[in-house]
Amino acid sequence: MTKNVTENKPVKGKNIDETTGVETTGHSWDGITELNNPLPRWWLWTLYACIVWAVGYTIFYPAWPMISGATSGTLGWSTRGAVAQDIADHEAKNAQLVADLVAADLPTLAPGDPLHRYAVARGGAVFRANCSQCHGSGAAGALGYPNLLDDDWLWGGDVASIAMTIDHGIRNDTDPDARWSQMPAFGDILSKPEIASLVTYVISLSATVEDRAQAAEGAVLFSENCAACHSDDATGNRDMGAPNLTDAIWLYGGDTASLTQTITQARFGVMPAWGQRLSDVDVDAVAVYVHSLGGGEQAPE
Structure with a gap:
């Protein structure tokens, strides 16, 4: 709180504002002095209570960080311990x-x-x-x-x-x-035109393709190179983890580019x-x- 003061009465070394009777801080700005009003008692008692509570907390509970841990407190309580106990109780039930x-x-x-x-x-x-x-x-x-x-x-x-x-x-x-299971990288075995024919045939198993002649060429290549794992009808072999190629469900994609990459480089999930x-x-x-x-x-x- 501030007040325009014309005169302050000194009382035993203190500056007292004669209008309010309140001690001032002694600071003055252009004739305006600052009153030194005391804090409300309820606020002070709250502060003192918080200090007492904080001291008690640091004694009983983990509080102060140290180099390799923290003070554990006389009660030995910790959030980790509480969670571990909850888990143990749950497992017991x-x-x-x-x-x-x-x-x-x-x-x-x-x-x-x-x-x-x-x-x-x-x-x-x-x-x-x-x-x-x-x-x-x-x-x-x-x-x-x-x-x-x-x-x-x-x-x-x-x-x-x-x-x-x-x-x-x-x-x-x-x-x-x-x-x-391990699929060979047919890029090291077949030529690019052969792989293209094989891709066309695989797509034809679950969709319509335009180049039936190429698909027929791919069918021969499939029988010679792929049927041993995927079976003659391309329905797969679970003992070997070989997928069914007739159901249009693809793990790495069933479009031409994805199948070309799969056959050329193989997959190894x-x-x-x-x-x-x-x-x-x-x-x-x-x-x-x-x-x-x-x-x-x-x-x-």
């Missing part, structure tokens, strides 16, 4: 369900069964944390990453086959039981062996979750 899921025969789990519902819920959480980065949050896949919603499977779509794929991965060098990172129950849960997305198949008889 679900311990029986976890044990049952590990021991269960996955193909026999029926939708609607409490254990199946638990597996889907747990598997969905694990999928979103570990698998969605490649397959998408909705599991619809992307270029080079399979769509897990449809019924087109490279290695089998029953729950046991899905679990094995998740557990051991595909074409990785960390798990000796990984799914493994790699999936981690999640069994080395996830627990057995999490692998089983993810398998049940993926199987439940809509494209899951019945176990082969």
